[in-house]
Amino acid sequence: MSFNKLFEPITVGDVELSNRIVMSPMATNLATPEGYPTEELVMYYVRRASVGLIITEYTYVNRVDARGTPNQLGLYSDDLIPKFARLTEAIHNAGTKIFVQLVHVGRKTRRDLIWNNTPIAPSNVPLLEPVREMSEDDINRVINDFVKAAIRAERSGFDGIELHGAHGYLIAQFLSPAVNRRSDRYRDGVIFLEELLKEVRSVVSIPIGLRISVTEFDNEGLTPEMVAKIIKRVEGLLDYVHLSAGRDGPLGSSMPFYYKRPSFIDEAKVVRSTTKLPLFLVGSISTPEDAVKVLEVADAVVIGRQLLADPDWPIKVRLNMPIRPCIRCNQSCRLLATREVRCDVNPELGWELLPTPPKGFGEVVVVGGGLMGMEAARILALRGFDVKLYEKGDKLGGQLNEIRDPYKRAEFMRLVDYYERELKGLGVKVYLNTEFKDDGGNVIYAVPKERQPEFKDYRGLRILLDSNLYAYQDYVFEWVRRNEVYVTDNVFRGLDRARAYLLMEKYRELGVEFVKSPESVKADVVIHSVYRDQPSIGKAIARGYWLGRTYGQLK
Template sequence: MDLSKLLEPIKVGEVILRNRIAMSPMISNLGTPEGYPSDAHIAYLAERAKGGVGLIITEYTYVNRTDARGSVNELGMYSDELTPKFMRLTEMIHALGSKIFVQLVHVGRKTRRDIIWGNTPIAPSPIPIMDEVREMTKDDIERVKNDFVNASIRAKRAGFDGIELHGAHGYLLAQFFSPATNKRADEYKDGVRFAEEILKSIKEKAKITVGIRISVTEFDNEGLTPEMVAEISKRLEKAGIDYIHLSAGRDGPLGSSMPYYYKRVSFLEYAKVVRDAIKVPLFLVGSIITPEEALKVRDVADVVVLGRQLLADPHWLNKAIKGLPIRPCIRCNQSCRGVVYKEVRCDVNPELGWELLPPLEKGKGEVAVVGGGVMGLEAARVLALRGFTVTLYEQNNKLGGQFLLLKDPWKINEFNELIKYYERELRRLNVEIKLNTKMECSDCILAVPDYEIPKMPEVKGERILIDSNIYAYHDYAFELAKYNEVYMTERSFKGLDRTREYLLRNSLSQAGVKFIEESNGMKFDLEIHNIVDDQPTIGKAIQRGYWIGRTYKLQF
């Protein structure tokens, strides 16, 4: 595969990137409560720089300590006192050969009072989303403009190569842009004016490269469209913007981090509309998983922005260059989303957030692993990396364990890529795999889950109630609905990422499943009741396999 289009340097503003791959800004909550990067946060971003990306864009970073914050451990660029701590981050990324931009944000109405120190959220118009919202006065507008400028000056002083203004996903700049959220009657009804004024002041006072992230669609008839975004981009280009970074979404369930119910490389057609309108570099994000998909994006955009895939495998680019197996993001959205009150994790990458762990300790000798599900596959991978001679035993005729019970067609398509990765990686590591072999031994590693997921009921022509948030029953509903009348309670979706829930509901509805609050006296031939707070997941199985492999034969 010719990856040259991904490896060409590019000049963005006054910054030269070593290649066309950028890490997307993604909230991690690995920062400190004060808003500076912790050692864990620096190690997390550094691992992606080690993987070869040309540009790291930090997660959204709030510009004041009054009303700008959206998450409890979000990065903040609100005080000179934090500058030395940010210097530690920029020095590390530069030493690894990458550039780093800080994404600056005021979240506007998209926050809660308890997150912004008891203050009332502000917005261009008083349209609530969570808590009550106050319409911004002219004084508020001037104050926030100054906050962005001062944060930019601090960013340059701290060694950042550029600024990205967060004008996407329904945050404050986007609230000014979007006709759905800007109902002002004054001069700022023209919402681009607010961003133009911020941009011009940053350019004048901070003298630093500046780009902006914009949602190319808000999935809303009242919101932004690609054509509107093209016009906004043209105006910002005239005002001095150095690049446009396209994402998607506002306040609803649909956004850039689409789960497996939505196509990959989601926004190419929308991006073409903007590409034709501007001359500055265009960045594009949106469910880009494979090198082949990245090359498709390069036909439209100048820089390919990888998000969740770099959480799943920080060495994506280096592995692509060397032709090594790449651990795929399965777009499950379960551990990497909704991180207002928790740290980011990844179901397929147990090391995410733990980059400060010491290197794997070497081992030697032979070891047998029993179980060809993801727990056993991960244990075998780690043991082989440590230097053990590993044999993996699986009683079925193929690897996958409980993956083999999947019925959801979208899930099967995406999750099977993970099994293919393990097959390639274990082959590369010389792990011997023995299928159709039931192994019983006293000195082997038994990598079999404690919990066995329930089997699908074999029924036809019946009325079925599913009152369970166990993932298996979401899965089985697709198959059961082919031959039965299936109802599912609202609480069956408890615990799902909201985007995944929204698209799962749509898919189940198309399959014929009906949703109800309660059974309300309805008669069912079969009722399934099982609501849990803590259920088995792919992530937990892989984590357990990782720690089994990491700690095997260590002295404690």
């Protein structure tokens, strides 16, 4: 398959993008509490500047009631312009374009995040906390906040502006019939959008786009047909449309591995048939094949989590190099209530400012062919060592080979394929079915101190699972074929809510029973073990990375 179309230029407004790969706006918590870019955030974006366009994370427009997360970007004051100009300068020096995504979160926030003010919304429909219905004065104030933020964006050197009208934020709250219950003229939420676009367009000369959810996953919310009509009404005020999905529920654009990939192409076709505007499309796109398929409908493909997993994705597609895959686990990249963005398969995410480790020479032996060992071998080889990797089993991958969940296995085993290609390209010598005998040389033992529980083949029994260990979640797929299986809420503890929701749906399809308490079932086998901190892919890879990175340093 040819991937050449990905690297064709495209013009948005009067801005030419060097290729059709766009970095999705994703929250990071890498900004300061005051809302300006840190050096960590600047380098996070620079590291991904091989795309044709970077769209920043959502950036709030006032310091009154617009913020949604603690360390979110904000363009609420002229004082912030020099710091944002530093970001745009860095991206331009790296050879690409950058748009800022402006947002007011409306009801999708809490008082403690908006300086103890009451969240506002088009209607008094609470979400996280009680809200106040917006008056016309509030509406005019918020439009003015967007206008001022747009002026700051252009003065900061941004190449364009994207208004965030997706995912249940304020613009989406006006547009969605599920939550807009006003009785005045703004009951037609497109009027608010039109007024906002007209005012913003009157003060800036850079392109303006709109991100909108092409589906909200419920019968009361936006549908592709509704979105097509909305876009048609405001088409003359826009330079492009960015289609995403979701509102307030667990389902959105960042689908876990239980959902089809790539997502939302069928929905996008409805919008495509009614507008000639450049169309951007996001949704679980990770492979080059996915991306080319998207370009059959859209003009640009928006990549999110895959660029967290591998910031060099565009370069590697063009050069046919091994790509570190996003496995759509939705774990470390979704812990933004309390953490900065991280990625289970990319231990460098969020640490882009770390210096390059020193070069090495000579032979190093790595014992253990699981994720820890493969990552350690990869880093050592990149540093210049002659690496030998020993695995006593007949294949690489360690505990990944034990996965029983078919949806998880389809994604996670791509990680093993990546390491096999990467290690081969780096010249790592791999010895399978081999017990290493320590001869006193340079050896790294990359064997986990703890592991997930091994599978036990129960038959004809009543099994009660009251554990959040990942392995047991997998084993349910096997157990339910020959047993009665009951699960408690603890099974889903710690999972991203979209992953938990879809896992529950898969269990229901298989006939798994849900119970509120372990005492409600008289079971033959009871499994109870709830962990706050359990073995995981992310921990194994991170440990291997640091083993390889710090090898040779004095302790």
